[in-house]
Amino acid sequence: MDEIADRVFQADDVSIAAGSSSTLQAFDESPSSLSLIIDINPLQWFRLKDQIDLKDLSRSICIYLNCHLSLNSSNKVNVLVANNFSDGEENGGSKILFPSIHTKTDEHGSSFGNSQGKNLVNPNMYRQFRFVDEIFLEELHSILQKEPTELNIKNFKNTLSGALSISLSYINKLNLSNDGLLKSRILIISVTDDDSLPYISTMNCIFAAQKMKVPIDVLKLDKKDGVNNSIFLQQATDATNGIFQKITHPKGLVQYLSTSFLIDSNLRSILILPTNFKIDFRSSCFLTKKIIDIGYVCSVCLCILSLIPKNHRCPVCDSKFDDKVIEKLLKKPVVGVSNTNGKKKRKINSVM
Amino acid sequence: MSVSMQGSKSTVNEYLENLPDSIHSKLYKSPATCLAIFRLLPSLSKFYIMTLIFTENATVSYPELNKWLRTSPQHHSNVSDALHVSPAKLYRNESLKRLKSLNLIKEIRRQITNPNTGATTSVLFFRLNPIFRDSLRNALSGGNTALGNLTNTAAATTAVVKDEEGDVEMQNDLNGMFKDENKDEIKISFLDKWSLSKWENILHFMVGSELEELPSVGVLSLLKHSGLMETHGKNDDLMNLDKNENKEDYVEDDVSTLQNMKITKEGFQFLLQDINSQIWMLLLQYLKISERLMMNPVDVLNFIFVLGSLELGKSYKTDSLSSTQKIMLDDLIDYGLIYQRQYPEDSERKDNHFFPTRLATSLTSDSKTFRSATQVMNKSINQFDKNNPSKDNGAIIIETNFKLYCYTDSPLQIAILNLFVHLRSRFSNMVCGIITRESIRKALVNGITAEQIIKYLETHAHSQMKKQAQEKLLRKIDFESSTHTNETSGRDGKNHFTPELEIIPPTVIDQIKLWQLELERIQTFRGFLFKDFNNDLEFEKLWKYATEIGVLLWKDINKRQFFVTQEGNLQVVEYANRMLRRQRSEQSTPQP
Numbered sequence: 001m002d003e004i005a006d007r008v009f010q011a012d013d014v015s016i017a018a019g020s021s022s023t024l025q026a027f028d029e030s031p032s033s034l035s036l037i038i039d040i041n042p043l044q045w046f047r048l049k050d051q052i053d054l055k056d057l058s059r060s061i062c063i064y065l066n067c068h069l070s071l072n073s074s075n076k077v078n079v080l081v082a083n084n085f086s087d088g089e090e091n092g093g094s095k096i097l098f099p100s101i102h103t104k105t106d107e108h109g110s111s112f113g114n115s116q117g118k119n120l121v122n123p124n125m126y127r128q129f130r131f132v133d134e135i136f137l138e139e140l141h142s143i144l145q146k147e148p149t150e151l152n153i154k155n156f157k158n159t160l161s162g163a164l165s166i167s168l169s170y171i172n173k174l175n176l177s178n179d180g181l182l183k184s185r186i187l188i189i190s191v192t193d194d195d196s197l198p199y200i201s202t203m204n205c206i207f208a209a210q211k212m213k214v215p216i217d218v219l220k221l222d223k224k225d226g227v228n229n230s231i232f233l234q235q236a237t238d239a240t241n242g243i244f245q246k247i248t249h250p251k252g253l254v255q256y257l258s259t260s261f262l263i264d265s266n267l268r269s270i271l272i273l274p275t276n277f278k279i280d281f282r283s284s285c286f287l288t289k290k291i292i293d294i295g296y297v298c299s300v301c302l303c304i305l306s307l308i309p310k311n312h313r314c315p316v317c318d319s320k321f322d323d324k325v326i327e328k329l330l331k332k333p334v335v336g337v338s339n340t341n342g343k344k345k346r347k348i349n350s351v352m
Numbered sequence: 353m354s355v356s357m358q359g360s361k362s363t364v365n366e367y368l369e370n371l372p373d374s375i376h377s378k379l380y381k382s383p384a385t386c387l388a389i390f391r392l393l394p395s396l397s398k399f400y401i402m403t404l405i406f407t408e409n410a411t412v413s414y415p416e417l418n419k420w421l422r423t424s425p426q427h428h429s430n431v432s433d434a435l436h437v438s439p440a441k442l443y444r445n446e447s448l449k450r451l452k453s454l455n456l457i458k459e460i461r462r463q464i465t466n467p468n469t470g471a472t473t474s475v476l477f478f479r480l481n482p483i484f485r486d487s488l489r490n491a492l493s494g495g496n497t498a499l500g501n502l503t504n505t506a507a508a509t510t511a512v513v514k515d516e517e518g519d520v521e522m523q524n525d526l527n528g529m530f531k532d533e534n535k536d537e538i539k540i541s542f543l544d545k546w547s548l549s550k551w552e553n554i555l556h557f558m559v560g561s562e563l564e565e566l567p568s569v570g571v572l573s574l575l576k577h578s579g580l581m582e583t584h585g586k587n588d589d590l591m592n593l594d595k596n597e598n599k600e601d602y603v604e605d606d607v608s609t610l611q612n613m614k615i616t617k618e619g620f621q622f623l624l625q626d627i628n629s630q631i632w633m634l635l636l637q638y639l640k641i642s643e644r645l646m647m648n649p650v651d652v653l654n655f656i657f658v659l660g661s662l663e664l665g666k667s668y669k670t671d672s673l674s675s676t677q678k679i680m681l682d683d684l685i686d687y688g689l690i691y692q693r694q695y696p697e698d699s700e701r702k703d704n705h706f707f708p709t710r711l712a713t714s715l716t717s718d719s720k721t722f723r724s725a726t727q728v729m730n731k732s733i734n735q736f737d738k739n740n741p742s743k744d745n746g747a748i749i750i751e752t753n754f755k756l757y758c759y760t761d762s763p764l765q766i767a768i769l770n771l772f773v774h775l776r777s778r779f780s781n782m783v784c785g786i787i788t789r790e791s792i793r794k795a796l797v798n799g800i801t802a803e804q805i806i807k808y809l810e811t812h813a814h815s816q817m818k819k820q821a822q823e824k825l826l827r828k829i830d831f832e833s834s835t836h837t838n839e840t841s842g843r844d845g846k847n848h849f850t851p852e853l854e855i856i857p858p859t860v861i862d863q864i865k866l867w868q869l870e871l872e873r874i875q876t877f878r879g880f881l882f883k884d885f886n887n888d889l890e891f892e893k894l895w896k897y898a899t900e901i902g903v904l905l906w907k908d909i910n911k912r913q914f915f916v917t918q919e920g921n922l923q924v925v926e927y928a929n930r931m932l933r934r935q936r937s938e939q940s941t942p943q944p
Contacts (some may be wrong), residue, residue: 066492070387071398073660124489126387134495252406254876259403264395270440272422 019058032183033076033174034068035167036061038145039093039160040081044191053248057221064257065136066129071264075127076182078170079136081143082163084283094163096170097139098132122124128289132323158192161201162214168208173252175212183265185242187217190233199284206236215268217261224248231280231291240278241268245275287315295328365392367454367636371649376455378650380484383491385854388657390488396447401456405478405489409436414476417444442902449901456481522651540665540710547709550688551631552764553621558615559767568686572610578637580619583609617799623768624804626811631711634687642680650815653678659689659708660715667705681706689715751815752857754787759814771795772805787860792867802868806861813855821855877905878919883913890931896925 033070038061045054055191061079069075069204079097164186172185186209209216230246245260247253260274285290285306301317308329312321368389371379372465376859377448379385380597390398400417404410421444451457460477554567558581575581599929635656642652662668669854670681670692690711693705710934749770756773758767759782769775772795775785795805854861897913898904905921907913916924 015516049537063493067402067492070390070488070492071395073391126384126494129492255406258406262402263399266395267399270396270422271420 024217026097030183030266031072031074032068032185032261032266032307033078033171034065035063035171035184036077036079037160037163037167037188038079038081038185039188039190039193040083040284041158048191048223048250051248052221052253054140054144056250057253060253060257061189061248062133062136063254065132066126067258069128069132069293071262077132078173079142080163082158082160083143083157087209094159094166095139096145096166097143098136100135100139105329110117149276160188160190160192161198161205164188164202165208166333168205168212168214171212171214182283184212185215185217185265187219187261188233188236189219190230191221193230198230199286199289202232202236206232206239211242214238214240215265218245219256219261220244220246221250222246229284232284234279237275241273243273243302244277244279246313364632364636367639368392369450371866373455373599375650377481377483381651382488382654382657383487384485385654386487387491387655388660393450393454394443394447396443397451397456398476399482400447400451403662404457404478404623405485405492410480410482411477417448417478419629441900444903451478458485467906504527516844539818543665543707543709544693546712547688549713550686551627554687556764558619558623559764560615566611569610570683571686572613574614574634574637574641575619576610577641578618579616580622581613582616583613584817620768620771620795621804622800623798624771624800624808626807627711628714630685631689631715635715636681642827646672647676647679652680656715659684659712662708662713664710666709667707670704684712687711703825747811747814749813749817750787750860752859754860754863756785758783758785764778764813771798771800787864789867792864794869795870796871802864805864806856810855817855822855825853830862869932876913878915878918880918880924881913881915882924883911885912888912893931894928898924922939 040166065077068077077215078099080094081092081097112258116299151294167186174182216236218237219229234244243260247256263271282291285295286303288306290306292306296308296313298317299320301314303314308326311325404412419439457478460479461474463472464475465472482785514658520734554571556565622633639649643649645792653675670678681690685692689709691707691709749757758769761781772791773785774788774791777782777784787812819939882894891912894905898914898916901920901923904914905917906915
């Protein structure tokens, strides 16, 4: 997996570690931006209902956003939701909550909308904070209002990768307008296991984030006995020098957020990141979307398959597989005869 | 930029650190002040505070703090491990030192009993200042009811609170008041223009250019007291000054003598700094004067910090300010930090709303945003009067042959340039000059540093120069990345090379620095020499400790001597004593 961890990250780390403390001090000045992606899959939230609900989470998130804004007066935030319900119309999919499209904001972010959020947020709060929190709560509220009463399971699909790419483009835009002075990072608050996550688009997002040097942090809320299934998100944090934490006691969520997930990009080189998982590097089959240990790899486009497609053509690049090789591959193993040296090589455990 | 900025920040910090504890705890009652102070801290200190702020008892043990730190850097090529003190560690010590001196954390020693062995050890704990913790929590969470009482005790906070409450109606009657300016856009640009003209007026006065309107007496005496300017007849005036100081009254300087002041060395240095540092410098001076005038420093500081958190283009009521702060208001108007509308028909009566300007709102923000803020400022100003391009800061072109061209007709800029450039010819819209050893030396002797000159040139470079530098940088990065991908050994730490933006030709920069070095062959430090050690071990332990806390200036391993700074001496001596005691106890125990 070291190949995935881009060299640019390593080089950065070394230069910071090698630099004097004055270079570290220089970092104190630089502002940073935070993109927060919240997964609001209703079914998964229902599963967690004994431990935490969206209300608790949004309360903690408000404080977390304030914490981030308090670090530096020119820090920026943007908040997205990955809404898993999609009815094919405008409500559904991923959406930016802040900066809001509905409320007009000028460059100083000082105008207020017709806020219902006002009664949710203490009016005594520092303006900069209140503005963000109000819009966030208001928009979240309006999205939850729109949620249809009847939930059709078929309409669900995981839109996390969509939210990721939106936030990456947002960061790109910020970088363009700030001469690259702004350091950005992404935090995903996820409740969903990612077997439903589209592999290719997620991976593309991860690589894009890596190129942009944007660390992706993941906070996974899970039941106590939950099997850890966020393979791709773990890979995302690993590849981008981010933090992955699975949290099963969400009561003290603020503490988690203010400790583990408030580590500025500048500090990442000198702090030990609180990532406590062995990363699972398996990937998923392109056809069945199942996560596999051993599979077939197309020799042309490197797509990963758990089974051999019926028409003997690669489902991604449409190249024809060699019949002879397939025949060999399909042969049941015979004791004493080695037969797996084909063009389609079997890859074990790591396909990356 | 960062250098000068750090300069200004450090002066602020120094001032804050030197305040007595009682004032600290009063200051920390105001959430806005806490927020501002918090923002001035190094990132690691911020991180420590953030981890502590939501824990139950806000304490953490020292070993635990260390566990978070990645102590061994990934590379140890030629430096042997023993001799290497990682910069991360230094940074940590620095961060902790800042927290301690600001009274934000307290050290507590506690006896901890190991549940397995039953042995007790004393462990160092850090505890977050509870007042600060409550206030910052308040600021972050918007205040909860249990802590509401605390919020109300601080005058400045109530001011903010009231401002926020009255805002909605205020907005309405404001709209009624100036119908022609009810759009935020116009107001902000108007504020920018107003504040900058006010500020530049002060600077112009300092370089002695002809002015239609002189800065107010308050400003003039502030300039004098901060040592940026001095009055003509030196001797007379020194006596005057003494007298005044005895009377503890600074306003009674004769206005006409004040108006004929001359700029000092410090004044020239002052001119070369960026606006934010300049303002901070004057504000600190203001603080010192205000102390002499028996103004409450907590009120003054709170107001300054609150200003930084106010919003540009919004109006705030003056009613809620304390009397001290109302006095300040008038002074801050003179500096251009605050705008207050005056009724044209009645110059005595003032509007009871004030507007913070960009100079004020960017007080506690960092340098980089401020630079962009000034750029915005310049832009908006240029939009207003296009026929006056002299206000555009980017006007200097330097060639590698040390020739300098500056498109300006502003006497201010010409005067500043004259400090370190040998000016040769002046045209209606530009001046030409050349940077020589003599001209730079003159500036250096005047106390201006090479760093300041370079920063000035960089910030005021012509946009064409910046563009060229950026293109060059991009090409360099492209080249680097293309060569890097071919190298397989990119990770050994030596190959990495971070190209920097070179706005000014590197030859010029180097030469200016060299000229400075010519004058600085000897550097002096006050400090203490440690020598005559009994053995190598003792020596090594001590100097390593000194390096770790960042006070070591020089060492000679062969002679077993090292030298530490004055401030660090006490710590090192304490450490040495502790070590001796431990040694003695170790020696004494096995003997009987």
